[in-house]
Amino acid sequence: MSVVQRKAMLKAEGFFPHKKNVKGTTIIYSRKHATAKFVRVVVDSGIGKRSGKVVGMAGVKLCYVNRTKSWREITTEVFTDNKGLVSLIKKVEASEKFVKTCKHCKAKKFTAKTGNVVCSNACWTAWGGKKKAASPKKKSSQKIAAQKTKAARKKNLQRVPTPKSQRTYPLNKKPQKKAAKKLQKIVAEILPGDLVSVEEIELDKITNDFTGSILGIVMKADHHGKVDVNWTANTSNLPEWDMPFTDHYQGGQRRTYRFKVLSRSVEWTVAA
Numbered sequence: 488m489s490v491v492q493r494k495a496m497l498k499a500e501g502f503f504p505h506k507k508n509v510k511g512t513t514i515i516y517s518r519k520h521a522t523a524k525f526v527r528v529v530v531d532s533g534i535g536k537r538s539g540k541v542v543g544m545a546g547v548k549l550c551y552v553n554r555t556k557s558w559r560e561i562t563t564e565v566f567t568d569n570k571g572l573v574s575l576i577k578k579v580e581a582s583e584k585f586v587k588t589c590k591h592c593k594a595k596k597f598t599a600k601t602g603n604v605v606c607s608n609a610c611w612t613a614w615g616g617k618k619k620a621a622s623p624k625k626k627s628s629q630k631i632a633a634q635k636t637k638a639a640r641k642k643n644l645q646r647v648p649t650p651k652s653q654r655t656y657p658l659n660k661k662p663q664k665k666a667a668k669k670l671q672k673i674v675a676e677i678l679p680g681d682l683v684s685v686e687e688i689e690l691d692k693i694t695n696d697f698t699g700s701i702l703g704i705v706m707k708a709d710h711h712g713k714v715d716v717n718w719t720a721n722t723s724n725l726p727e728w729d730m731p732f733t734d735h736y737q738g739g740q741r742r743t744y745r746f747k748v749l750s751r752s753v754e755w756t757v758a759a
Contacts, residue, residue, distance in 0.1 A: 490534055490541055493569055500576060502530060512536050513543070517550075523583045525552045526595065528576060531564070545572050547579045549586070551595040551607045559597040559607040561586045563706040563715050578719055585718045585727055671738040672758040675746065677714050681705040682750035685731060689742045697723050698747060701730075708734065714746070 502516035514534045520526035531546040548564040562582055567575045587596040589606035596604050605611075673691075677683070683703050687695035703718040712733045721727075731744045735758070745755065 496572055520583060526583055528580050544568055547575050549579060549583055553607045561595045561597045565706060582717045672735055673738045673755050674735040674758045675753050675755045677705055677708050677734040677746055679705050679707055681748050684747045684749055686745050686747045688745055691738050
């Protein structure tokens with residue numbers, strides 16, 4: 488892989504090198520996103536800052552510059568060589584429309600170290616600490632007790648006693664509890680690099696197949712079952728928040744959505 492070729496490709500795409508890389512020793516390039524405000528396309532060139540040689544593959548991701556000028560990674564970094572660099576930059580840039588937006592300040596959301604998806608501006612710190620409205624004063628215990636006594640007397644006056652000869656006493660039978668229906672966990676093996684679409688499931692039957700209208704590439708799958716996908720196409724009416732994001736779901740649901748792996752044969756089975 489030629490260093491000159493890689494630098495020329497980045498320059499042609501409008502990228503400029505950063506003066507320093509606080510997290511590593513390679514040269515970082517970036518430029519503004521074509522349409523999204525405060526979003527930058529960031530490329531780890533894989534070129535050593537001291538050696539000036541290619542020391543690894545190029546990584547591409549999107550970052551959001553928040554109010555304090557801090558950069559928050561809003562997409563997973565994807566790596567490639569010189570041949571796929573330009574096309575990968577375009578795909579990652581297009582994935583910006585699938586990144587969730589804060590409903591309060593409209594900033595992009597990112598995955599924090601805790602694993603929670605939060606606002607890049609941390610806007611909840613402005614409104615989350617407001618004091619709760621003062622609760623209405625509670626009635627005194629003496630007043631409540633008096634009201635209960637009055638209500639009990641009124642109920643006893645209205646009750647008509649049943650003659651002893653007509654009284655029936657139920658047997659000491661305990662009500663039989665209905666056996667709770669155990670929900671089954673349905674799982675499948677979803678791996679990074681898989682080409683996926685979406686299936687709609689209702690009562691364990693496929694009711695809609697989105698192959699041809701929804702397409703994505705699996706970027707990451709962790710041991711908790713969480714799956715990160717770069718959705719490259721969606722011409723259906725299925726909103727972003729209904730897209731599947733795990734390698735499992737509970738069977739017997741009214742309606743849910745799961746992955747359909749197109750690049751290899753994968754079956755959904757009941758977990759042991």
